[in-house]
Amino acid sequence: MTGIIDVALRAGVAKSTASRALSGNGYVSAETRERVERAARELAYSAHSSASSLATGRTSTIGVIMPMADRWYFAELLAGLQQALVDHGLDLTLYGAAEGSAERARMLDHALAGRRFDGIIAVCLQPGAHEFERLTATGLPLVSVGPFSEHASTVTIDDVAASRVATEHLIDLGHEDIAFLGDVVDGDRFSFGERKRLEGYRQAMTAAGLEDRIRALRTPSTIPEAFATTAALLADRRQRPTAITAVCDEAAIGALIAAGRLGIGVPNELSVTGIDDHRYAEMFGLTTIRQTPQQQGAEAVRLLRARMLDRESPIEHVSAPASLVVRSSTAPPRGS
Amino acid sequence: MTGIIDVALRAGVAKSTASRALSGNGYVSAETRERVERAARELAYSAHSSASSLATGRTSTIGVIMPMADRWYFAELLAGLQQALVDHGLDLTLYGAAEGSAERARMLDHALAGRRFDGIIAVCLQPGAHEFERLTATGLPLVSVGPFSEHASTVTIDDVAASRVATEHLIDLGHEDIAFLGDVVDGDRFSFGERKRLEGYRQAMTAAGLEDRIRALRTPSTIPEAFATTAALLADRRQRPTAITAVCDEAAIGALIAAGRLGIGVPNELSVTGIDDHRYAEMFGLTTIRQTPQQQGAEAVRLLRARMLDRESPIEHVSAPASLVVRSSTAPPRGS
Numbered sequence: 001m002t003g004i005i006d007v008a009l010r011a012g013v014a015k016s017t018a019s020r021a022l023s024g025n026g027y028v029s030a031e032t033r034e035r036v037e038r039a040a041r042e043l044a045y046s047a048h049s050s051a052s053s054l055a056t057g058r059t060s061t062i063g064v065i066m067p068m069a070d071r072w073y074f075a076e077l078l079a080g081l082q083q084a085l086v087d088h089g090l091d092l093t094l095y096g097a098a099e100g101s102a103e104r105a106r107m108l109d110h111a112l113a114g115r116r117f118d119g120i121i122a123v124c125l126q127p128g129a130h131e132f133e134r135l136t137a138t139g140l141p142l143v144s145v146g147p148f149s150e151h152a153s154t155v156t157i158d159d160v161a162a163s164r165v166a167t168e169h170l171i172d173l174g175h176e177d178i179a180f181l182g183d184v185v186d187g188d189r190f191s192f193g194e195r196k197r198l199e200g201y202r203q204a205m206t207a208a209g210l211e212d213r214i215r216a217l218r219t220p221s222t223i224p225e226a227f228a229t230t231a232a233l234l235a236d237r238r239q240r241p242t243a244i245t246a247v248c249d250e251a252a253i254g255a256l257i258a259a260g261r262l263g264i265g266v267p268n269e270l271s272v273t274g275i276d277d278h279r280y281a282e283m284f285g286l287t288t289i290r291q292t293p294q295q296q297g298a299e300a301v302r303l304l305r306a307r308m309l310d311r312e313s314p315i316e317h318v319s320a321p322a323s324l325v326v327r328s329s330t331a332p333p334r335g336s
Numbered sequence: 337m338t339g340i341i342d343v344a345l346r347a348g349v350a351k352s353t354a355s356r357a358l359s360g361n362g363y364v365s366a367e368t369r370e371r372v373e374r375a376a377r378e379l380a381y382s383a384h385s386s387a388s389s390l391a392t393g394r395t396s397t398i399g400v401i402m403p404m405a406d407r408w409y410f411a412e413l414l415a416g417l418q419q420a421l422v423d424h425g426l427d428l429t430l431y432g433a434a435e436g437s438a439e440r441a442r443m444l445d446h447a448l449a450g451r452r453f454d455g456i457i458a459v460c461l462q463p464g465a466h467e468f469e470r471l472t473a474t475g476l477p478l479v480s481v482g483p484f485s486e487h488a489s490t491v492t493i494d495d496v497a498a499s500r501v502a503t504e505h506l507i508d509l510g511h512e513d514i515a516f517l518g519d520v521v522d523g524d525r526f527s528f529g530e531r532k533r534l535e536g537y538r539q540a541m542t543a544a545g546l547e548d549r550i551r552a553l554r555t556p557s558t559i560p561e562a563f564a565t566t567a568a569l570l571a572d573r574r575q576r577p578t579a580i581t582a583v584c585d586e587a588a589i590g591a592l593i594a595a596g597r598l599g600i601g602v603p604n605e606l607s608v609t610g611i612d613d614h615r616y617a618e619m620f621g622l623t624t625i626r627q628t629p630q631q632q633g634a635e636a637v638r639l640l641r642a643r644m645l646d647r648e649s650p651i652e653h654v655s656a657p658a659s660l661v662v663r664s665s666t667a668p669p670r671g672s
Contacts, residue, residue: 037445061429061452068418070411070615079404082432086443091452093397093429096418107422109373116397116427224619257619260596279406283560283593 011039061091066123068096080297119304141307153303157322159193162289163200166273174336175243180216182247226254242333249274267331285328347375397427402459404432408614416633455640477643489639493658495529498625499536502609510672511579516552518583562590578669579607585614603667621664
């Protein structure tokens with residue numbers, strides 16, 4: 001049977017280098033890794049990963065727990081995680097289930113029962129479901145994307161600031177009747193930072209002396225659902241605000257499609273802002289707060305590897321970049 | 337240390353049942369699994385999965401190779417795969433990379449080098465890249481979603497028929513100037529079955545004596561790209577067809593948004609069909625061929641498990657259901 005030493009000889013590297021290249025543990029250059037992988041292939045070398053895992057205590061596998069929704073943010077984040085993990089020779093085992101679902105609880109049990117991972121990246125953790133406590137109890141390196149925890153490194157945008165900046169942009173244009181559109185839930189849900197984004201809107205309105213005009217339009221934040229909610233609202237002239245600041249681009253795009261259907265001119269009769277810079281944002285001319293979930297995924301992997309390499313390394317809380325992108329969906333209110 | 341027998345005693349089941357419940361190999365009822373998992377949790381029982389894998393030769397892990405694009409079809413399919421695998425206690429290790437990319441080749445090497453899987457599900461395999469040959473050479477149970485292979489079980493809709501039926505619907509309404517909109521590529525690309533869908537359109541046009549009217553509008557089939565392509569085409573009255581049959585709903589929705597932006601009435605001035613029944617299809621009133629990728633995912637897992645349980649079981653080729661859904665985006669051409 002071909003051994004690791006044969007692979008190393010063929011690739012012209014030290015045995016320890018070949019081992020690092022194939023296991024993904026420790027640094028090797030991309031070029032060396034390719035050479036070792038090619039040698040392994042040519043020799044039909046197949047490390048028995050279970051045996052190797054027993055010997056090193058490492059699985060070279062990261063568990064990723066996230067909602068499985070067909071949403072831009074999750075797709076982009078997952079692509080970023082996948083890319084960064086592959087770059088380090090780490091496999092991605094996915095546990096995708098809606099937050100708060102029975103499935104998600106079962107996946108968590110399953111994921112934690114087997115100790116199959118070197119680390120865990122959890123997206124939109126549910127504080128109410130004690131997911132943090134259960135995950136930190138494993139002692140495995142843990143990174144949270146989205147919700148904040150004292151006990152884990154986290155990556156997230158500043159949701160309060162993002163929404164405040166979007167709202168201030170509308171206020172600066174002269175709008176006073178600005179409605180917040182989003183999935184506004186009380187309690188323990190933190191997904192997408194809805195509550196924090198609502199808070200950012202409130203802060204901007206209050207600072208501008210518009211606290212009496214604060215109103216939140218509840219809608220699930222997918223495009224079709226926001227379309228339906230907004231179409232109902234905008235159809236009634238008396239209820240119609242001059243501007244909508246949406247919890248995310250998908251909600252904003254639903255509002256834009258509804259306005260188009262009802263013949264309401266954007267931005268002349270209605271201004272709309274989002275948060276994301278979704279890949280449809282440019283097509284709709286949407287003014288938004290840009291975030292880059294692919295980079296957030298890469299950042300999460302960097303934080304996780306720091307903890308994997310040194311369990312005593314400090315917990316880090318990274319605020320991911322976000323910036324205002326002004327397009328054609330916002331303008332001063334008519335008559336101003 | 338807590339053993340499997342302690343878990344079995346606490347759960348009130350046989351040791352073999354507890355083992356099946358925790359390993360995911362073999363049948364146990366959902367209720368029993370929950371009871372065993374609870375007992376394992378209460379006893380802080382942690383099967384060393386690597387040791388268990390060495391003993392049984394099973395990893396309880398399935399490798400899923402697929403494009404990582406932010407597309408409705410892949411998100412739905414992945415959700416279906418995840419759900420069905422979890423139902424059988426199987427983990428999903430994801431290798432997400434674009435077809436034909438260097439990353440995808442590297443992931444394939446990595447996935448195959450370690451023998452970490454009990455089986456592989458591959459989505460949109462690249463025949464030109466010899467992915468089939470490399471995957472079948474592993475001897476692992478293999479299921480292909482999309483492309484057809486003699487050597488692996490496959491799940492796919494009948495792409496030729498889907499596109500033919502959509503085109504026939506437009507012909508039946510009286511359209512003669514029908515353009516096909518999609519990513520029409522020659523060579524070895526089979527993703528989304530574009531070539532087969534183009535073929536279905538050609539068949540319908542030819543059967544109706546409209547072979548002289550056959551024309552394909554090349555566009556990448558995402559919403560923003562199809563929007564840009566179609567906006568350019570529709571702006572020129574002389575080029576404008578009376579109907580567009582799109583390779584998928586995302587291309588069709590791009591065309592609908594472009595028509596809306598240009599003030600072209602749908603369906604009065606332009607009829608549009610898609611293939612998918614994307615979750616935005618209803619919002620846009622899109623007439624389409626409905627397919628259900630979540631079910632295709634479940635079907636792929638069923639086919640894979642059949643091969644995992646009995647390596648001599650026959651290869652199956654499953655044609656997934658697809659049916660015409662008529663909404664408001666299609667009508668007879670004006671003046672007919």
